Amino acid sequence: MRRIVVPLLLGVIFLTFQTTLLTPLPIQRIRPDIVLILILYLGLFYPPILGGILALFMGFLTDLFSGNGFGLYTLSRPLIFYVAQFFKGRFYLESFTSQFLFVFIFGLVEGLLILILLSGLNPGPIGNLYPLLFTLLLPQSFFTGLATPILFFLLRKGSFLLFRHHEMGVMEKGDRS
Amino acid sequence: MRIRSFFLFRRYTVPTFIVILLLSTLIVMSLRVKQRKGVDFFDALLMELCAPFQKASTFVIKTVRGVFQEYLFLVHLQKENSMLKQRIAELQKENHQMKEMALANERLQKLLQFREKIYPTVIAAEVIGQDPSSWFKSVTINKGEKDGVRKGMAVISPEGVIGQILKTAPHYSTVLLITDYNSAIDSIIQRNRAKAIVEGKGENRCQLKYLLRTEEVIVGDIVVTSGLSGNFPKGLMVGEVKKVDKKGHGVFQYAELVPSVDLTKLEEVLVITGSSPPLQEGKEKKGKKIPVSPVRRKGGT
Numbered sequence: 001m002r003r004i005v006v007p008l009l010l011g012v013i014f015l016t017f018q019t020t021l022l023t024p025l026p027i028q029r030i031r032p033d034i035v036l037i038l039i040l041y042l043g044l045f046y047p048p049i050l051g052g053i054l055a056l057f058m059g060f061l062t063d064l065f066s067g068n069g070f071g072l073y074t075l076s077r078p079l080i081f082y083v084a085q086f087f088k089g090r091f092y093l094e095s096f097t098s099q100f101l102f103v104f105i106f107g108l109v110e111g112l113l114i115l116i117l118l119s120g121l122n123p124g125p126i127g128n129l130y131p132l133l134f135t136l137l138l139p140q141s142f143f144t145g146l147a148t149p150i151l152f153f154l155l156r157k158g159s160f161l162l163f164r165h166h167e168m169g170v171m172e173k174g175d176r177s
Numbered sequence: 178m179r180i181r182s183f184f185l186f187r188r189y190t191v192p193t194f195i196v197i198l199l200l201s202t203l204i205v206m207s208l209r210v211k212q213r214k215g216v217d218f219f220d221a222l223l224m225e226l227c228a229p230f231q232k233a234s235t236f237v238i239k240t241v242r243g244v245f246q247e248y249l250f251l252v253h254l255q256k257e258n259s260m261l262k263q264r265i266a267e268l269q270k271e272n273h274q275m276k277e278m279a280l281a282n283e284r285l286q287k288l289l290q291f292r293e294k295i296y297p298t299v300i301a302a303e304v305i306g307q308d309p310s311s312w313f314k315s316v317t318i319n320k321g322e323k324d325g326v327r328k329g330m331a332v333i334s335p336e337g338v339i340g341q342i343l344k345t346a347p348h349y350s351t352v353l354l355i356t357d358y359n360s361a362i363d364s365i366i367q368r369n370r371a372k373a374i375v376e377g378k379g380e381n382r383c384q385l386k387y388l389l390r391t392e393e394v395i396v397g398d399i400v401v402t403s404g405l406s407g408n409f410p411k412g413l414m415v416g417e418v419k420k421v422d423k424k425g426h427g428v429f430q431y432a433e434l435v436p437s438v439d440l441t442k443l444e445e446v447l448v449i450t451g452s453s454p455p456l457q458e459g460k461e462k463k464g465k466k467i468p469v470s471p472v473r474r475k476g477g478t
Contacts, residue, residue, distance in 0.1 A: 012227055019306035019317070020234040023441075035309065048191050052198050060205070061227060064220055066308045067315030067343060067353045071209040075202040082195055114312055121210070128378050129312070129358055135380070136311050 004050065006162060007042060011058040014038050019065055030139055032147040033107060035062060039077055040103055040148075041155050043084025044093065055081035072117050076110050083109075099152055100145040107141030217344075224317075224346035231306035231317060297410050299333075299447040300324055305349070314357035314379060315340075316443055321348040329408055331449040337414035337437035338362065338402060339446055350448075354440050355415065356381055363406040364415050366392070367399040375400060375415050378433070381440055383416060385432040392430070394421050400434055410449065 014034045022031045035058055042051045059077030066073070084106065092098055115133070119126050302320035320326050322345050332339045332352045340360060343353040353360055360377040364385075371392035373385040388394065398418040404411025420433040 012230055015227070015309055016230040016234050016306075018309045020231055020238060023307040031311065033310075049194050052195065056198060056202060059202070061223065062309050063209075064223055064227070064344075065231075065306060065315075065317055065351065066310045067313035067351065067357045067359065068310065069209060069343065069359070071202075071206045073310065074205050075199070078198055078202060111312075114310075118312075121206075126358060128376075128384065132312070132379055140311050 002162060003046075004054075007038070007046070007054050008057065011035065011038060011054065011061065015058070015061050015065065030143045032144040033140065034144075034147065034151060036077075036080070036107060036110065036144060037103060037148050037151045038155070039081050040084050040106055041152060043081045044088045045159070048082070048085055051081055051085070052078050070117070070121050072114050075117070076113050079113070080106055080110055096149045099149045103148040104141050104145030107144045108137060111137040111141065220344060221346035224344070224349050224351075228305065228317060228319075228346070228349040232319060235303075235305045297449045298451050299449050300326065302326075302350075302446050302448055304443045304446060312379075313359075314354040314377060314440070315343060316352050316354065316446075318350050318352055318446060318448070319348070320448060321346045321350050323347045325450045326350050326448050327450075331408040331410075331413075333409075333413055333447050333449060334438050334443070334445070335447075337416070338409060339438055339440065339443065341408055342448065352446065355383055355436055356440055361386075362409060362415065363403045364400050365403045366394055366418075367401050369393060369398075372403065373400070373432070375434065381436065382419075383434050383436060385418070385434060386429070388430055388432055390423060390428060390430045394418060394430070394432055396421060408449070 018031070018034055022034070039055050039058060042054055046054070055078045056074065059073040059075070060071070062073040062077065063071045087102075091102065093102055111133070115126075115129060118129065300320055302318040302324075304316045305319050306317040308315045318332075326342055326345055328342050328345055330342045332341060338355055340352045340354040340357070342350050344351040355362060355375060355377055356379055357377040358379060360375075362375045363372075364375045365372055366388075369392060371388060371394060373388040375383050376386050378384050385394075385400070396418055400415045400418065402409040402411060402413040402415060414437045416434040416436040418432050418434050422431040
């Protein structure tokens, strides 16, 4: 039960932080996407069924509080979760650089996916959004990547304290399905 | 046979679940696009459950910031105080002139037998959260359907237009800001009454669409609402033109404007819930709704 309630509550808290605490930052574009970090963490350490449902729920919540009327994150977040599941155990993710790169690339991939979905679903052209790839997506993914090692460390410590059994090493967990 | 099929089922449980989950997300997307009531209900329910977290967090942030701003950052207070006193004196003088002009305007309107001006009724709301994603521009406010807020209602501040209501829950709503690429407002240039559509461009910028090349627009021109879109009363300030580009061919020219409201620092907003004649002013003040006169600008409507 704790394996469901804790990440669910954590998702709500992370989303709250993202919409309140991180918004007064002087430049909006450096605001890291901490919900994405949580979903990638779940992708690495959670089973596919439970983690998939949690990712779907968090995507739904993100859509709820955003100006996006299509529900794009409801689709992108579970997708990102399963892609992360596919790659878990295939890479060494214990170092700062590898964790940074892992989340940075996933941030870029999700941004591109959102843009593709938007251009497909929108009746009119969305040409004015393409410059945001460089002015917004790149810096945001970079700062999300930078925040990752700290959050991964905190999440690992928290999980260890809560669940009381050793299951956190990516390399150890990687070979389990 | 049964045992064999059971093992086959077990083998494909996870892939089947993934396919079902992703298909269900596509169904949710489709329902959202069609704006079905069921999704709206579920949205409202989740918003009611999660928005109090935002409200509490915003309260804590504001309190902490208040402590710093009100007690710790009091450097140059005396200098600022004298400057503000000077500014008040200037504004009082300006206010007196405005009052005189308003009275003269009223007399002239009566003389010309103009219809009574309709005053919009508004609800004050507090911003409790910003958009979690950087692609879209919206804010969450602490007023919802129970307070009379409905989808599509105009949201303003004393400085100008902010956006319109996108989603509603019983006690909370989401406001789509004018800088969101999905936002479009019918507007006019205050100086020459040229018509255009203000569309969001993200990053605290908007663009003017369908502005005819023949119209003479200059940097610094004020853009106000035309009153044609229905939700926004006429004459509300939208922003100031920052860039005009007549290069290229075509019927229209390109112009970029900066909103009059700093949308990155929103704290309180006003939702226009309807219109009432000025005679009802006394009655309205008893409830939550308060009538305000439309924003008037120099040379505007």
